[in-house]
Amino acid sequence: MASQEIDALSASLSRLPGLGPRSARRAVLWLVKRRETALPQLLEALAAVRDTLVECAICGNVDTQNPCGICADTRRDQRQICVVEDVADLWALDRARLFTGRYHVLGGKLSALDGVRPEDLSIGALLERVQNGGIDEVVLAMNATLEGQTTAHYIAEKMDGMPVRITQLAHGLPVGGELDYLDEGTLAQALRARRPMAG
């Protein structure tokens, strides 16, 4: 029988993505065994996150400073904005350090069924950023799902007439992928999005 405190901790941890009650109990036991070493470290890290983390007022990224490290970085290309659904997508893109511009986090995707409307996302703020000028290109990096693509088309239409280039991530053949193993839908998409080769 576990104490009330341990139960409460297990219950909180069990709600973390990918955990669940069984893994949460295992994590709690592990922490209890290391309450002199690992537990203080974890407490400190949690407190630091609670006290310092803020949402960037410009792009919606989560960081310890506002504007966030990416928006404040003057070496980044100020004329490019990459629009993503969630912070996780921003981090995924930035981990690879391939995109040198700045970001804009929408905070979700349009879904009539789930009741997510344009005003629930930071689309207005994005349009404002573009209208304020100084932006050459907006990269729409939405997921290839129905809602993701609906959101991308919606934003593209809203920006119609603004003096920016609107681009979208390519869909199709993955790098290192073999045609033989691809499903028809992906192959068809790759074929539609084919491009001329220099040479």
Add this chain to the structure above:
Amino acid sequence: MALDRITLSTFRNHRESRLDGSAHFNLLIGANGAGKTNLLEALSLFAPGRGLRRARLPDMAGMNGNGGFSISAALNPGDGGEAVILGTGTEPVRPSRRIVQVNGADTSAISLGEWLSIGWLTPAMDGLFTDSAGARRRYMDRMALGIDPGHARFANRYEAALRERNRLLSDDREPEAPWLDAVEMQLSEAGAALAQGRERLIALISAVLDRLPDQPFARPTLHYVPGGPSDQQMLATELARNRRRDRAAQRTLIGPHRDELEVTMAGKGVPAAHSSTGEQKAMLLAITLAHAELSSDGRPSLLLLDEVAAHLDPVRRAALFERLRQGSGQIWLTGTELAPFSEIDGEAAIWRVSAGELERLS
């Protein structure tokens, strides 16, 4: 023969059943509830998907087993090479997860489709011509899937986009035009692909049916009636034009979700829905056979025909067996008695099924 050395372990009412020495024609005879259809269902699981009952996997595990089931068979690939061992089933710890093995190695259910093609006709499909148009659309989509595995993706995407549009149209607030534009763009893309897939399917099946005589086996004429333009741009334009009307109706009134498959009996020109029970059965069989021929595509094929002989008169029955005899696919038939199968009882492998037990008759 295509499938042989078939074993069923704790599958529905079969505790341990084994079938050896299969032939071109395979006949399962037994009373109602003996476990004949269960056997066909087990065979249908050697195809991707949920089998011929579209049942849940946990429901397939036998009552007195440990909560899982397993089915295996040796597939003769028809190239003279060694047999391939196919296996599928569930484990008691995860009764909802399908395990598929080819020659002992785990693989996906989809990959079963690379080895053989399976078609079936069950009494549950008997009412197809008198049923709702939705049932016939699902029937078309299932058949289209056998020819183009990508078809399911368009059907799912279309359904999802349609639900989004209908939700937007039934909102109290006037839906924002760019949002509708964005949804309709996806709706028309998936919808055009869906409609073209169905159109292609019906054209292919019609081409096979056209080669058959009108009699003695009833020959159906298939007519695909689109519920909207099958061209993406035209569908998008029509959807945009119909917004006011659709908003009043609170749903989308054009598009492939309004498609219809009209079937008439060739020669007589009578709609299939007004034909006799036996004629309807004969037409369904003709479509099933044509589709089996189309989708086998060089693979060994299996045709599972549950209770088909009972509704057919002797002349049609003879014609059916003659057609099946000419095909290369392996045939599995069920019936409550032997008499209707007298035409083939000399060449068929016959088992008696009772209470989930098998007895080889000939």
